[in-house]
Amino acid sequence: MSFDSLAIDVKDLTKIYPGAVRAVDGVSFTVQSGTVFGLLGPNGAGKSTIIKILTTLSRPGGGSVRVAGVDVVAEPGPARRMIGCVAQQSGVDPIATGRENLTLQGRLYGLGGRRLRTQVDDLLERFGLSEYADRPARACNGGMRRRLDVAMGLVHEPHVLFLDEPTTGLDPETRKELWAEIFGMAAVGITVVLSTHYLEEAEELADTLGILDRGKLVAMGTPAELKREMHGDALRVELVEPPGEARVRSALSCLEGVCDIVVAGSGLSARIDPGTATAPVVLAALESAGVRVVSLTLSPPTIDDVYSRHAGRLLCGMPEARR
Numbered sequence: 052m053s054f055d056s057l058a059i060d061v062k063d064l065t066k067i068y069p070g071a072v073r074a075v076d077g078v079s080f081t082v083q084s085g086t087v088f089g090l091l092g093p094n095g096a097g098k099s100t101i102i103k104i105l106t107t108l109s110r111p112g113g114g115s116v117r118v119a120g121v122d123v124v125a126e127p128g129p130a131r132r133m134i135g136c137v138a139q140q141s142g143v144d145p146i147a148t149g150r151e152n153l154t155l156q157g158r159l160y161g162l163g164g165r166r167l168r169t170q171v172d173d174l175l176e177r178f179g180l181s182e183y184a185d186r187p188a189r190a191c192n193g194g195m196r197r198r199l200d201v202a203m204g205l206v207h208e209p210h211v212l213f214l215d216e217p218t219t220g221l222d223p224e225t226r227k228e229l230w231a232e233i234f235g236m237a238a239v240g241i242t243v244v245l246s247t248h249y250l251e252e253a254e255e256l257a258d259t260l261g262i263l264d265r266g267k268l269v270a271m272g273t274p275a276e277l278k279r280e281m282h283g284d285a286l287r288v289e290l291v292e293p294p295g296e297a298r299v300r301s302a303l304s305c306l307e308g309v310c311d312i313v314v315a316g317s318g319l320s321a322r323i324d325p326g327t328a329t330a331p332v333v334l335a336a337l338e339s340a341g342v343r344v345v346s347l348t349l350s351p352p353t354i355d356d357v358y359s360r361h362a363g364r365l366l367c368g369m370p371e372a373r374r
């Protein structure tokens with residue numbers, strides 16, 4: 052398949068760090084051009100390592116990676132021209148103006164002359180940065196600086212743009228504006244690879260999601276496909292007091308159609324199938340075990356349920372991921 056349709060092709064990717072840390076353990080996936088791919092996973096799952104390999108900043112231990120048709124290990128130089136990268140840490144020079152930051156970035160890619168000037172002007176306007184064109188970037192607030200970062204990632208017109216947690220720390224309005232930009236990029240054929248801790252953002256933006264856990268790709272599909280794979284309904288129960296996990300598990304784990312039991316404080320969640328028939332059975336079992344219930348809700352699976360199913364062991368390690 053040509054890179055016109057396949058922007059990323061990763062086969063059996065492995066990276067082992069000293070100390071036998073299998074940061075990436077046999078990961079394979081493809082991303083179609085002009086789509087948004089969201090990479091999710093708890094801390095330490097291997098997201099950054101994969102992004103570093105795909106952007107030529109780290110060499111894989113094994114496997115192959117092609118970005119826009121270019122083998123990133125054999126041809127890192129040409130690969131770099133195909134990709135833009137917006138790291139978590141801002142790459143903006145606070146002393147340089149918005150225009151100087153963009154121009155310098157373009158020069159690093161060998162651009163110059165009228166083409167670069169036009170490109171810089173277009174980006175300043177498109178990202179609402181005209182006001183900062185001739186002012187030092189330190190005058191930008193956090194949201195503006197992030198926009199400038201993203202604009203810098205686009206200055207050489209890459210085929211694939213990598214965004215590592217692009218909206219962390221942004222207010223909701225600025226976050227939504229950046230989402231609109233990301234949709235716009237995909238609409239003009241740029242492939243976007245996004246790593247995020249915000250499940251809502253991943254669901255909203257990504258055409259396809261990959262969920263990583265301990266270096267392995269444990270699930271991949273469109274948000275709708277991933278939710279469909281979850282049978283039954285999500286049950287959420289608010290309890291009068293924290294019940295003790297062992298007590299809840301011994302009451303529920305023998306019931307047919309109940310799985311994925313998670314107890315957190317005075318909250319209990321589980322997957323039940325079939326939903327409406329099993330909910331009364333769960334209530335009765337909790338009551339018999341002396342666990343008092345305040346309320347119970349039943350809902351179709353959400354992306355949070357998908358995530359906790361595949362990578363739930365560390366959900367409490369990334370509380371900001373919950374909506």
Ligand SMILES: Nc1ncnc2c1ncn2[C@@H]1O[C@H](COP(=O)(O)OP(=O)(O)OP(=O)(O)O)[C@@H](O)[C@H]1O
Pocket residue numbers: 068069072073074092093094095096097098099100101
């Ligand atoms: N340079 C390194 N040397 C040794 N181990 C490393 C190195 N970089 C990452 N690791 C380990 O590799 C594993 C994957 O780390 P990675 O940073 O890729 O995960 P992540 O999913 O990006 O996590 P986070 O969301 O916290 O950034 C972790 O166990 C991490 O401790």
